[in-house]
């Protein structure tokens with residue numbers, strides 16, 4: 207399949223793996239890229255810019271296909287050394303970057319000069335238009351269904367994607383809630399030129415996370431995610447567990463007085479305990495409603511091949527079948 211996204215990133219299939227804290231390591235990115243998609247190393251999971259450079263080199267040892275790096279701009283009192291992270295990415299020769307969390311304008315000139323294609327993740331059309339105006343090459347349109355931070359507008363992809371199609375000139379991928387070929391075909395129909403998946407890629411053989419995490423995803427239904435941190439205007443969709451119940455009880459009790467310090471036990475530094483140790487009650491971790499559509503743990507190759515084959519069959523047989531032999535206007 208050829209779209210503006212496959213052309214932009216030089217990949218076989220229009221499927222991107224979004225950055226994921228403590229999931230987007232070299233193994234994950236290489237497996238997706240080797241399967242013909244675009245894998246992403248999650249920049250800030252690496253504690254220093256030097257460690258990121260090493261992780262990129264490790265990934266290069268596992269794949270000769272293009273892969274990218276996610277750089278998330280977080281609201282933070284003591285921000286990471288972003289200039290050094292950007293330099294590490296540029297010096298490594300990586301040609302795709304997924305930015306997220308905040309306006310990436312400051313970093314664009316250096317990345318563009320290095321020939322890097324930037325895809326910016328947005329949860330609203332106004333932010334997507336801003337990203338287009340400042341020179342981003344593509345947008346990842348993240349609907350309300352998504353795992354992680356869906357923003358504060360709560361617009362699901364059935365509205366957000368066709369709205370993006372109405373307004374954007376640069377290509378965009380549909381992100382949030384996607385796990386299968388039926389949805390790839392739908393995303394293309396809604397105006398996207400590909401898909402970005404997070405949660406679905408965690409439940410794959412190669413995802414470098416504890417087996418408990420994969421089993422939790424397979425066991426969960428579409429009713430099992432919760433929204434946390436809404437009072438802080440930093441909403442995150444996470445999988446329901448006892449830590450999330452504790453956190454939501456605090457949100458309810460403290461109301462508008464809630465501060466980040468009140469919930470730090472449930473959200474601060476919990477990712478290694480969950481993703482590496484498999485302690486599924488250790489805290490809140492990003493997870494999408496799409497868990498309801500995830501029933502197996504395939505390899506990335508099996509997953510991507512199945513998605514592509516199913517999408518193609520749906521387009522050729524199901525959709526074309528509705529038209530019969532007649533022309534559209536007959």
Ligand SMILES: Cc1cc2nc3c(=O)[nH]c(=O)nc-3n(C[C@H](O)[C@H](O)[C@H](O)COP(=O)(O)O)c2cc1C
Nearest residue numbers: 224225226227306352353354382383404405492494
């Ligand atoms: C466990 C997990 C961690 C994530 N961490 C990040 C991150 O560090 N930076 C980022 O931009 N997006 C992050 N995301 C969001 C994904 O890149 C992607 O946009 C999202 O998962 C898409 O929704 P889906 O899970 O329904 O496919 C994370 C998602 C998950 C599930």
